[in-house]
Amino acid sequence: MKKISGLAMLILLSVSAATVHAAASDAAPRASDWPLIGGNAEVWHHSSSTQINASNIEKLGVAWVAEMPSRDGLVGNPIVVDGVVYQSGPLGRAYANDVRTGKLLWMFAPEIDFGDKQRLISVWSLRYSRGLSVLEDNVYVAAGDCRLFAVDRKTGKQKWEAVSCDIGQDYGITAAPRVGGGKVFIGNVCVDTGANRGFVDAFDANTGKRLWRFYTMPGDPTQPFESKTMEMAAKTWGTDYWKKTRGCVSAWDSLTYDDKLNLLYIGTGSAAPLSPPERAADAGDELFVDSIIAVNASTGEYVWHYQTVQHDGWDLAAVSPVSIAELPIKGKQRRVVMTAPKNGFFYVLDAETGKFLSASNYTDVNWASHIDSTTGRPVTIADARYWERPGQASVVSPAVGGAHTWQAMAFNPATRLAYIPVSVTPTLMKLDPEAVVGGVSVDMYYGSKGDPKWTARGELVAWDPMTQKARWRVMRELPYNSGVLSTSGNLVFQGTAVGKFDAFAADTGKQLWSFDTHASMLAAPTSVEVDGQQLVLVATGNSGSSAAATNLARYTSTPQTRAPSRLIAFKLGGTGSIPATVVQEFPKPPLPRQPVELAKKGAEYFEAEWCVGCHGHGAENVRSSIPDLRLSSPQTHQQFEAIVRGGLRRNNGMPAFPHLSAEHLQAIQAHVINEAWNAYEAQEAAKAHSKSR
Numbered sequence: 001m002k003k004i005s006g007l008a009m010l011i012l013l014s015v016s017a018a019t020v021h022a023a024a025s026d027a028a029p030r031a032s033d034w035p036l037i038g039g040n041a042e043v044w045h046h047s048s049s050t051q052i053n054a055s056n057i058e059k060l061g062v063a064w065v066a067e068m069p070s071r072d073g074l075v076g077n078p079i080v081v082d083g084v085v086y087q088s089g090p091l092g093r094a095y096a097n098d099v100r101t102g103k104l105l106w107m108f109a110p111e112i113d114f115g116d117k118q119r120l121i122s123v124w125s126l127r128y129s130r131g132l133s134v135l136e137d138n139v140y141v142a143a144g145d146c147r148l149f150a151v152d153r154k155t156g157k158q159k160w161e162a163v164s165c166d167i168g169q170d171y172g173i174t175a176a177p178r179v180g181g182g183k184v185f186i187g188n189v190c191v192d193t194g195a196n197r198g199f200v201d202a203f204d205a206n207t208g209k210r211l212w213r214f215y216t217m218p219g220d221p222t223q224p225f226e227s228k229t230m231e232m233a234a235k236t237w238g239t240d241y242w243k244k245t246r247g248c249v250s251a252w253d254s255l256t257y258d259d260k261l262n263l264l265y266i267g268t269g270s271a272a273p274l275s276p277p278e279r280a281a282d283a284g285d286e287l288f289v290d291s292i293i294a295v296n297a298s299t300g301e302y303v304w305h306y307q308t309v310q311h312d313g314w315d316l317a318a319v320s321p322v323s324i325a326e327l328p329i330k331g332k333q334r335r336v337v338m339t340a341p342k343n344g345f346f347y348v349l350d351a352e353t354g355k356f357l358s359a360s361n362y363t364d365v366n367w368a369s370h371i372d373s374t375t376g377r378p379v380t381i382a383d384a385r386y387w388e389r390p391g392q393a394s395v396v397s398p399a400v401g402g403a404h405t406w407q408a409m410a411f412n413p414a415t416r417l418a419y420i421p422v423s424v425t426p427t428l429m430k431l432d433p434e435a436v437v438g439g440v441s442v443d444m445y446y447g448s449k450g451d452p453k454w455t456a457r458g459e460l461v462a463w464d465p466m467t468q469k470a471r472w473r474v475m476r477e478l479p480y481n482s483g484v485l486s487t488s489g490n491l492v493f494q495g496t497a498v499g500k501f502d503a504f505a506a507d508t509g510k511q512l513w514s515f516d517t518h519a520s521m522l523a524a525p526t527s528v529e530v531d532g533q534q535l536v537l538v539a540t541g542n543s544g545s546s547a548a549a550t551n552l553a554r555y556t557s558t559p560q561t562r563a564p565s566r567l568i569a570f571k572l573g574g575t576g577s578i579p580a581t582v583v584q585e586f587p588k589p590p591l592p593r594q595p596v597e598l599a600k601k602g603a604e605y606f607e608a609e610w611c612v613g614c615h616g617h618g619a620e621n622v623r624s625s626i627p628d629l630r631l632s633s634p635q636t637h638q639q640f641e642a643i644v645r646g647g648l649r650r651n652n653g654m655p656a657f658p659h660l661s662a663e664h665l666q667a668i669q670a671h672v673i674n675e676a677w678n679a680y681e682a683q684e685a686a687k688a689h690s691k692s693r
């Protein structure tokens, strides 16, 4: 990223009156660039442009639309440098489009080998990518098979490739790499298998040489620890922890590089296996589960940590974005980090020391009553601790789905409010030793099953970090909506699962504008000024490059918003339009309905064997590159065993499940057939209904 000297800044201001920079950071990017995920190093997702505002927003319309060569709806925050928009896609892909016209300039698509080396986790990860980064002349993008690529940002040609994790050890990557200080940082994911330790790697941005690795949990205690920090952390995992679990604690999304303090803030996931009884009986806090860890960005040495949840059995990962700000707190100007993790509490911590300053819940929370202000630890509620009552289920909110995960939160330096995209997904949790992943059965759709006490929904919350109170809150129809963009035009933009791209007044929450994109959105919008014109850019589509969308189709989209991948630019006076989505037709299933009991068992196996991870709960698909099993042909049904157990489609990314018995297969197939009938009959009923009206 180029820094602008004071003089250059003055010239820039005098030639373009509309170019007003917030003086918050002397490294503020040019208004024509959005060089980093979140726009600036502080990860504000805020544009200093004021051109679009309440007085003219009704004139905001489509400047151009780019149809993107991805079947998986792009979900990363678009990066803009020197007139080019960069985005990542599935299978390690990167795209470059002209910001003036939307024209695709190049696409980077590395060769992917789905052969024998791949494991379930890496094959799964290969479908997902939450973004890329740009530093100087290179684009950095990761593929799910643990590879990190540097690509020339002018030509799209590969410069180097590095391997971070080991796919043979059940790792994958779904996150965007982060850049800063001449380095590229990348974490990984283990999907709660507990097969291995999580870590973050730093690579030299020019050469791809690995510079350091920070583990997020201790290793084998019979071997020497890498550092005093790991020795300290090992004391918190209990007797024989290494025999029971390698804990994982993946750094699967959030990395923030603080260019003032030269710290990398790492957000970590929950412990694996998810079920606490499957971990050491005398376990303590299990460091560094659900934590924000600050490490020295030059060396990877530990500086401080703050843990949000101890002894987690709810999957309350702290991988949500970490933003940095200078705020007056208790009469003192402080540099703070702010984060709104899955657990539903908003945290303000001292950036230099990690000292707990304050926390309060930003949405309804039933697993903890509050955060103790002296210890900084949550006070948990017995009813939520399902693992203490085998055989009984608890409804927990938030839980696995999180009150907020990786979708961008924005911060506006003028209103000093954080804008959080909140998901309310009450979840039924119960110990289940049969579950393949984690030892817990989890029903994330519980909130849409008619229990009047628990209803799934989304929220957009304007949160005051200083008073720890909501300034305003608007409800959203479905739980998972897009990341947020804030602008100095006193605006907040958010896209929704139902396809609306909305703008609100940043100070009051009054809705000012809404546009139907006919496509679901998870990506955070970007705003830049090009030739003196403010553009708002947003990626839309079926969101199939996000694991949450694939898994929970009903909470992230509707049949009307499972659209092809597009990049859309908005400007004042834009007159373009977006075609309505052609809704998926379900033909009459080729096989008769199956016995209900068999299909019910099949639904459980479909969950436990993790078919849901790619094909979606209830085999409901977002129309991504992964096939909708409810559309399976007679031939697919004939080959069901060969495909699922035998690995017939392995080279196309359908893993083999050789351990499945004939009884398992029959039940799973019955579930798929009945779901096909459900989809078909619902469609026919809707047709009859619309005719009769």
Ligand code: HEC
Pocket (backbone or CB within 6 Å): 120, 123, 124, 606, 609, 610, 611, 612, 613, 614, 615, 625, 626, 627, 628, 629, 631, 632, 633, 636, 640, 643, 644, 649, 652, 653, 654, 655, 657, 668
């Ligand atoms: C890691 C992701 C992933 C997982 C997990 C997964 N699948 Fe698949 N599946 C795929 C992909 C990708 C394809 C498409 C392969 C192709 O293009 O030939 C597919 C194809 C299929 C097909 C053929 C569909 C057709 O119309 O041709 C069936 C049947 C199937 N999967 C069943 C299952 C079952 C049952 C499970 C769980 C036991 C499962 N899959 C788990 C990714 C996955």
